[in-house]
Amino acid sequence: MREQELITTREEFGQALTRLRESAGVSVRQVAAKVGAGIAPSTLGDWFAGRGLPSLSSRDLLVEVLRVCGVSQDADVEQWLNAWHRVRRAPGRRPAGPEPYRGLAAFGTEHAEWFFGRAALTEQLVARLAEPGLRLVVGASGSGKSSLLRAGVVPALGREAAVFTPGPHPMAALARQRGEVLIVDQCEEVFTVCEDQDERARFIAALGEAAERAVVVAGLRADFYGQAMRHPELLAAMRSGQLVVGPMGEDELRAAVVEPARKAGIEIENGLVELLLREVAPARADGEAHEAGTLPLVSHALYAMWRESQGRRLTIADYRKVGGIGRAVADSAEKVYLGLSEHRQELARRLFLTLVHVASGTAATRRSMTIAEILADHDPAVAAEAEDVLDRFVAERLITVDLDKVQISHEALVTAWPRLAGWLESDRAGLVVGRDLAEAAARWAGEGEDPGALYRGSRLAVARLWAAGAGPHAAPGPQARRFLAASVERQEAEAAAQRRGTRRLRRLVAVLAALLLLTTAAVVVAARGQRDIGDQRNAALSGKVANESVALRPGNPALAAQLALAAQRLTPTTESRGAVLSTLGNPYANVLSAHAGAVYAVNYSPDGRRLATVALDGTLRMWDVTDPLRPGALSSVTGDAKGISAAAFAPGGQVVATAGNDNTAGLWDVRDPRRPVALATMGGHTMGIIGVAFSPDGTMLATASYDATAQVWNVSNPRKPYLLSTLEGAPKELSDVVFSPDGRTLAITAFSNDVMLWDVGDPRHPERLPDLRGHTRSVLAAAFHGDTLATGGFDDTVRLWDLRDPRRGRHLATLSGHEDGVVAIDFSPDGRSLATGSYDRTARLWDLTDVQAEPIVMAGHSNTVYTVRHSPDGRVLASGGRDDTVRVWDLRRPLLGGQRGTVYALAYSPDGRLLATAGHPTIKIWDVSGDPRPLATLTGHTDGVTAVAFARDGTLLASTDLDSSIRLWDLTDPARPRLLSETAAGIGNIFAAAVSPDGRSLVVAGEKFDVHVWDISAPGRPVLRAVAKGHEAAVNAVTFSPDGRLLATGGGDRTIRLWRATDLAPLGVAGGHGGTVYYLAFDRTGTLLASGSGDRTARLWNVRALDRPIAVLRGHADSVQSVAFSRDGRTLATAGDDRTAMLWDIADPAAATPLATLTGHLEQVNKAAFSPDGATLATVSGDSTARLWPVDPGHAARRICALAFPPISPAEWRQYLPGVPYDPPCPGTATGRASAD
Structure with missing residues (x-):
């Protein structure tokens, strides 16, 4: 065992450092001179004498001191740094001998001799690493993936291996690695802390390229599986045989408890191991497995027991003293927190919120930061306090300092410590606003700082409100600050231009009526100024509360729904409308x-009439x-x-x-x-x-x-x-x-x-x-x-x-x-x-x-x-x-399931009574005249069904698929559909189809560039009538005008083409989209055409002037897959790969503005369609569901008030709407909570 591993006190650290200096033949003053950086010899003297320790911010100086004293190997430097960290977190008396348990901290390569319980899994994984390729190691948080990779696999390989985490800039992290084997630990960081989507894609592609000549292993948290599947390289790794790190079996867990103690010469009291195993999963006494996420809690309980024990024996009394598995982590964290002053408690809160990444749809994850980043925004006095706070949590192994990186030791702490979970819940909306701001700033930078990508309106107001109150540790980064500043500058420039126009008008009015209106004008201007300030404040608060509503929705739907209504009533904004409408588009x-x-x-x-519950x-x-x-x-x-x-x-x-x-x-x-x-x-x-x-x-x-x-x-x-x-x-x-x-x-x-x-x-x-x-x-x-x-x-x-x-x-x-x-x-x-x-x-x-x-x-x-x-x-x-x-x-x-995979398409019957949803490879027919209910499932397609369309009076349905098949169905009795015909189109994958308004023609298109028109007037015997040529890539979109005279098509060549429907004569071509045109729709007049594209925009076109669009609609963060007009033509719906649908006010198409963003789908939204009565928007998604969304906020508000229970309390109102008089949004509700006490 190396000398550094035996160091446990400040004095021992000083003595070992002195022996090192003397071996190098240098004095303290000479060390100070060679290190430079302004460090005083007296400070170094304290280090060597054991009177003081280097602070966390002095880490780099300590490394230089070690180099001057002859420590040249990186591995030796790391051993010294480990000893330094160990002493810094050693507040008092410890049992003699080495530490047998790691607590919440993961095992590193240097802890291999203490790593037990995963021998079989290590052997399995090592056996799979004989040949080059990308291997995926998947497991739940707390399953021990990092420890397996670092302390199990690396030592067992016998080859040079580089282990790293992606961090915010994974390409730079990858460039620094050297070794025959590349191991990417915590690969989910590419989806959390890496905000640049392009860099994320490049990094994953680079892993795939590296795997062609080397062994690449990626450890991934299981709840990021869906995001990983969108990348071909990771999907291929999943299919080729990933390794799943499940919960430890009873024998494995027993080894992880007993063997480290045996190696350290520590006795375990009879019955303690059995007690531990029983309390891990009291409902699982099967000896097979223990609940995922339990392992870090067990490890911390063991570490806390070892810390508390007074000799060479761990007892049941020690276990009870530290609070058992369920409370050991929380008690350790709470003990440190309550030992801080009020000011330092606030520093602790900010520290932990800084070290957690919050995202929609996934659990909170830890993130790493450098010590410099953590202390950067503090003046020296406060920085020293913040460093001391950090030290105290490091001492309990609740936070880990690894070289220059700081992170929460394990994500188990996020849920195991109620105070931290409470901080996250109360500030979740703010954390989400900050994350969204960072992502928007990254997109803006990645698009060449396109002004169209800047924030404006209520969204900008919410971001500014959050940034102003975020505090130094949660404040936006440099890129986000530049983005905010540019957004403010643009908005102020637009406002200034508007004010200049207003001033010109006012001067004219003043010349005409100066004397008569002087006093009245002054009063009006003053009142208007006050009203403008109030409106801006209300709009900002409305947006903030709406975002908080969305964040609260999974955990407290009733409160979230009522906050959405309160935000909408305060000021109708895009965010508040979206929050209200999204409430009823999600399971409630x-x-x-x-x-x-x-x-x-x-x-x-x-x-x-009664419900019994027991607990x-x-x-x-x-x-x-x-x-x-x-x-x-x-x-x-x-x-x-x-x-x-x-x-x-x-x-x-x-x-x-x-x-x-x-x-x-x-x-x-x-x-x-x-x-x-x-x-x-x-x-x-x-x-x-x-x-x-x-x-x-x-x-x-x-x-x-x-x-x-x-x-x-x-x-x-x-x-x-x-x-x-x-x-x-x-x-x-x-x-x-x-x-x-x-x-x-x-x-x-x-x-x-x-x-x-x-x-x-x-x-x-x-x-x-x-x-x-x-x-x-x-x-x-x-x-x-x-x-x-x-x-x-x-x-x-x-x-x-x-x-x-x-x-x-x-x-x-x-x-x-x-x-x-x-x-x-x-x-x-x-x-x-x-x-x-x-x-x-x-x-x-x-x-x-x-x-x-x-x-x-x-x-x-x-x-x-x-x-x-x-x-x-x-x-x-x-x-x-x-x-x-x-x-x-x-x-x-509002959620319609029953599909086998991605749902690609949907269509309403003309009377709005039926809804068809199509996926892989089935079609579901729903009765949506009341509460939705399934009527029938149409089977027979052999691949994904990409389009469905009703014809005539709704008794005929056409469907197409990726296997080039066209099917026509008789839905006279929708509960007993009947197949009329099946036709091979012969054009490869069919991506789009549409039925003419008279029900006599079906147009289909796909990967073969051409557009085919079929005569379906005799649906039992469809006949190919015409073929239109002109596109230079796959055709993804086809649609008829309402009068059936025009046909519009679009596709991978980024063009929109207009054809005369009767003879397919070309009428015009529109360009301008920067990506594939995925969908097209006419309004009811047939003069306005909407398009959705892979360039993240939707566009509105006058079909009589295709040289340029009337408007470009920006708001989606990814490809726009679908567009749809409401019945009255005043609203446009768009849907995209960013998992959202958006509603736009297009009463004046040239001044289209966003009305609401609908959130809830877990994967890309493939299609959207309004019901014929215009009251509902239906969407389908890669998450295997269809959803029905109300589009009238007033109707939605009445529905919410009929559902939401219990009513918002005065205390909740004060928390989320400070300064606003208590006025519950649902009238006639009491303020009590449901309780049986």
Whole structure:
């Protein structure tokens, strides 16, 4: 072991440094002279004498001192720096010997000898690195990817390897690397801290090029998987066999705990390891895996225990002292924070917010900064304080200093420390504004500082308001400051020009009426000035509140919706309208926050009027859900102080069964839900009970327990239940139990891979039936509907089984999509869909009419979703989770799922009653005359369906695909569509299609440059009528004018071409777009044409003058894929690859202005279309969904007020609308919170 590794105190550091200096034969004064930089010999003397330590900002000086004293190898310098950091974070007494645990900090190459638990995974990955190529290592945050790469793979390779993180400038980082193997750790930084999209693409392409001659490994956080898939190089790596870093198995985790202690000569008290393993995942005693994200918490708890221990032994008392796994991180951070003065606490808040990157659609991520960047904006006195604050968190390993980089030690801290999570929640909107500003500035710089890309109006006002109050650590960077300054300069120049015109007019008026209007004019000007100032302030506040609403939407939908309305009422802005309309274009849930622990079960009464919820806090709560989205608290009773884990209503709705961790089940009389009365307690299990289920006739109750047994009770008289039988033979602890609808079969799941079936037709003599086998990990949940059983488990899947003959259960289908174990399942009342809850923190809805379809993801819970349950009418879904909340979801959804992948196209029928959505490779027909409901799925296409179009009266539908196929469908009965014809177009991939207004012609175009017109007047026998030539690249857009006389086409040659529809005679060509023309649309008059392009713009054209556009619409951050006119022609909708749709006011086309940006889609928006009545905008996306958005803010406001609950409180109003009198936007609502206390 090197000398530096034994240094633990300031004195030892000074002594070792002195020995180094003496070996080099130099004095302190000579060292000072050679280092220069103005450092005093007395300061160096303190370092060598052990009286002082180099500060963080003196790191570079320390390196120079080491060089002068003869340390020439970089590896040796790093060892000295590690010792320096170790001593700086050593506030007091430590156990003797080396540190066996890393805490939140990742393992580096120098810690390889202390890295245990990942031997098998290391061996797998090293085996894949024998040949050049790009390998992807994917895992959730906290799975240990960085440690695996640095401390596992690099030492095992036996070859020179360069490990680096991309940072804000990944190309520069890549250029500095040398080695046979390139390892990109935290590759997700290219999507977070790298703000330049072009540099991001170049970097990923460069990795692909490097992989042709070298081994390249990229470690990627799993929640950035979707963004990575958009890059061909990373997508190819995924397909060629990525390595998934899953949670550690029990044996692996045991090794990670025990082996470092053994190596360090530390004894572990008997029972401590088992306690640790049990508390990692109390609901997973299967010995297979532990929850993703747990590993860093375990590591920190071990480190904190080692710090607290007084000798060579770790004990259960040490574990309890540091707060266990659940509290060790939070307690460590809170201890440091509370030890700071109020001023330094504010410095700590700014420090942590600086070190976190917040983005829409993904969890917050840490980011690294240099010490110089962190301290740059402080004067020397405050800089010293900030450095001391930093030191204190470094000492607890909550922040890591690696060479000149500073970062939060692990992202687990973001959620594990409630104070930091609160800071992020309260300032999330500001952080998002700052991120958006940085990205806009990067785009502006990348486009040659195009003035058209500058901020203006309310968006500029919001950014300026944020920048003014951001504080030194959150303030915009140099590029963003230049962007803001340029935006302000441009806006002021425009305002000055307008004022000059106004002054000229005023001088004329003054000459004509100076004496008469002098006094009145002065008063008017003064009043107008005051009003202008007030309007500007309100507009800025409106935009700020609207952005906060968007940021709050996932976690607190009701508050977010009401803030959007308040912002809109304050000043209607693009942001406020977008926030209001987007509220109703996204899954909506009201949140109940009465429980003080994880919610394990929710259940509706059979009549749907009451909801029962139970939780770890030991309470059973009853809710009035007569108005299903406005639950009213009825009662709260304590049933099990150790926590209630299961609950079920008896079929009659008068009795509720509960069970929990005290090994008993209880029956409650809830005829008066305001006063539940305990009826009976059923004992017999030796461990906690995790599931209860009533038989369909209500005479039996089944319980499932951690003791690996199930019991069946007769509860005909709920005051005197008695045991009928005990079902034994399970290999491990049970996880769920459910009766079949006929009451004869009991399905039991356990922490094993199989599902047990029992015949309980004679409940006193139950018979074990053959198990259902197929799951590859523990099975956690089950639900019946008719003869179909659904089961879910830790293999992240749901499996459907045919149990018409329970003795010969047959596997029907497997549903995949969850990113972690499935722990809750419930069928909809009609059996057409299935709801699931998961450890991946989402609930999902699956369309069982097409089991290959992607599910609808309902995100909002901040932790595991333990329970889901439909209301009896199927219009509402309740979910509960580890975040202590119940969410009540409105299933009268604006979100239409059921597609198998990307949804490319959509079309309304002429009467607006039907909506067709087309994807890969199916078409869904929806009835949208009321609450949307699926009518039929059209199958037969063999590739992605790129276009759909209705003809005639809506009874004929045309569809085209990427396999050059044209299909015509009879929708006379839309629930039973009939294929009329299938035709091979012979033009390769078809990208666009349109039906003429008279329904007699179908025009199609695609990759072959030509435009084909088909006669479909006899839809059973389409005939090719004409071909138009002229485009010099693929044709992506075709459309007819409303009168059918004109045909417009556009494509990859960046031109728009106009043709006479009757004979395809060319009428004109429009140029000007800087990218592919993806979509075209005529307004109702046929004189205005809109185009959307890959140059990020939409343009408006007069078809009689195509030499230049009437207007260029800029607002999208990526390609514009679709354009659509409203029925009255006053509004244009655009949709693009930036995941948004936008609404534009084009009442005056030459002065088009943005009205609203609609947000919510998780991938690119491919098409948009207005409903024929103009009230709704439909969009389809790469996220496998279609969405229905209201376009009238007034109508949306009324809808929101009918949904949002509970109402905004005065305290919330003051927080988000300071200085504005409390005036809730939804009249007639009370200000109380839903509570059962």
